[in-house]
Amino acid sequence: MANYYTDNKDLAFIVERVVDWPAILALKEDFGSPDCPWSGPDEAKATFVEMLRDPVGEIAANRIAPRAEEVDDIGCRFDAGRVIFPDALERNLKDLRDAQLMGMTIPRRYGGLQFPETVYTAAIEIISQADASLMNFFGLQGGIAETIAQFASEELKERYLPRMSTGEFTGAMALTEPDAGSDLAAVQTRAKDASGGEGIAARQDPTTGQWTISGTKRFITNGCGDVILVLARSEDPEKKGGGRGLSFFLVEKNPRVRVRRIEHKLGIHGSPTCELYFDECPAWLIGARGMGLARYTAWLMLAARLAIGAQALGIAQAALAEAEAYARQREQFGRPIREMPQVAAMLADMRMLAEAARAVLYATSEIVDLHQGAEVRGLKEETRRYGRLAEALTPIAKYYTTEAANRICYDSLQVHGGNGFMQEYPIERLYRDVRITNIYEGTSQIQINWAIPRLVRGDLDDLMGALAAREYADADLARLHQEVLRSYEVYKSVIAWLREKDNSFREMTGPQVIDIFVEIYAAFLLLRHAELWDHKRAVAARFIRRLGPRVAMNRDLVLNARLETLEA
């Protein structure tokens, strides 16, 4: 039987040989305490690997993947105020609940597994390979539950986390409004009227202390879920405007929050995207007032971005497998099309790109784990250091994996030729599903705007410096490393030049600058991997052969950039 963990040799390699589990676990576990189920990091790692194999890899390949077409065909429906899931989706959710996977990162004392983010990232990739839309239940759960676990009162944790661990409750996060998409600080001041006002506002009853919120939220993934985290304006805009006036609230599904409609979408049909209307709906404040955007949404977004990166990679893995299988069996001109030089090159590039993106995603995930671990331990210096790295790397990883996944799906469809355009082949669905990944949880452009000032400030200089300083005993790898170092010098000169430029110029050239950075970073990582697995030598060599020309091209584009619209 197929297994989406063991069949994905690159993922298994990363999980079993690359990720530094002892470092993560030293911060996240207390070996020897009665609460810790493992005697040491080796046993914990063995458990993670075993869990990814069965149930995660098993359930994904043999139960969820066969239903993906049905979920996509039927999709979610909206009828008389209720969101109705296709049967196949209900069976998927039951399988995830039965396999006890819904609380993967929730603390053990609330019934979860308390696994590191990196295990969760791998699980999300595996589930998304089977059905990308299911990830929006499975992968959203973690970020929402972790936000509650991290910032909510003990009472709220006790009330919601155990039921999120069992999967009885699923979660949603309600941030977007009709006029506040990428710009969340524009979340409305107050509901205009009770019938259909836009925006959302929170009010506290002066005697009981109970909060209520009113207004409209839009594009809410799984908005019909049971636990909704809502970003709402709680402060007087005259005194505290913009993002400083926003707080974070928890709303449990109740008659005062209604789904008004669900969207008809290009892809991920198994994930309902809801418009929510809150009508003086009771809500519970999470954490401190006025910190909704700066602290809690930012924290939730770090987790969510990793999850979307993993979702994209899962879709890319599926598209790659479809292309490789198709090119093996499809014969034209008397031979399988994989033997045609252009097709062979596309297949090699798709694999190379998938492995480069995976290297970046899991390296980022590891740093997010280290950051979380340091924060829980109260290690101030490490928290600050890993936090800086995580905040810079997460948007870059999200950007790179989702753009790579789009590219891979595009090429996979191309390898399928006319057949790929038809609904008979899964690539048609994958191509539609992947398109949202570089849009939601922040578009690629937002990720770039988030990352650029951090690169210019030098937040990743130490990390890159350490990778650049590595020495390779192997002559081939040492030569490739020298090639990467030449590109690294170019990167440093571009950043130095950018320091003299204003913000709008930096944002305009951001895509090229981030590409220069992330490709060099991926090359460094692939070289490290090549020391551990021979297969990676060829991948690294192919990647690095084109690194120099690509970096030179992007540098020239940056140097010649000009802000203009060319409208006639």
Added chain:
Amino acid sequence: MPHTIAVIAREVWDTRDLTGQILDEAGGLRPGALQTRFDPEDLNALELALRIKDAHGARVVAVGLGAPRQVEVLRECLYRGADAAVTATGDLAAADTAAHARRLAGAVRSLGRVDLLLVGTAVPDDDNSLLARHLAAELGWPAVSWVDAIEELAVDRVVARRAVEMGYEYVETPLPAVLAVGVALLEDDPRAPRPAKAMLKLKMKKAEIPTVPATDEPAPLTLRVRREAVPPRAIETATVDPENEAALRAMLDAALKGA
């Protein structure tokens, strides 16, 4: 009182996707060349037992035989929701199906009251699909073969469904009984047996599996089995030019002469 269901769980050679040389020059199995796995049909039997447990409540006990090779099938049963597992020991190297059945029947008897014994129909190892029959003979219980589903389960009887040509057959038998589970169990969605449960896996990974030692009177072997390897056949290959008629004729002549 809920039923007790025993399920046989065997670990078998994994013969899918074989690559490379698995046999040595003498025709024996190269050590380490083959992996093992949970016998897929016993996994179906386990799935049926767990479905009965889900629907009616039951106690499910997995029964294994011999020392594990690579896959800890009995622990895998616990991860999926079996309530207990035991393993039967003994010198099994030269034993045949009848001897295996005797040891397994001893282990089943040691469990006390058992209402149903489920077993996969055919396994890739030493396969003669007769284990269920031998078990029934050892225990003195009725047996039903090729069971696809349980239609009805009462305190003292079971109605099992099996697919036959042009339809289904419903077989009623008193309990206790042995059911050999066929392959059609998973025709409807879900098409695969349930996976492990994550929390159970955390909890059970160090679970002790009690062993049931061979009874004082060793079971006599009903058959003696001697194995003889057939050496691999050497095949000579030759390539001829398809345009060269004389060469083709010569090749055909040689082939026919050889025959």
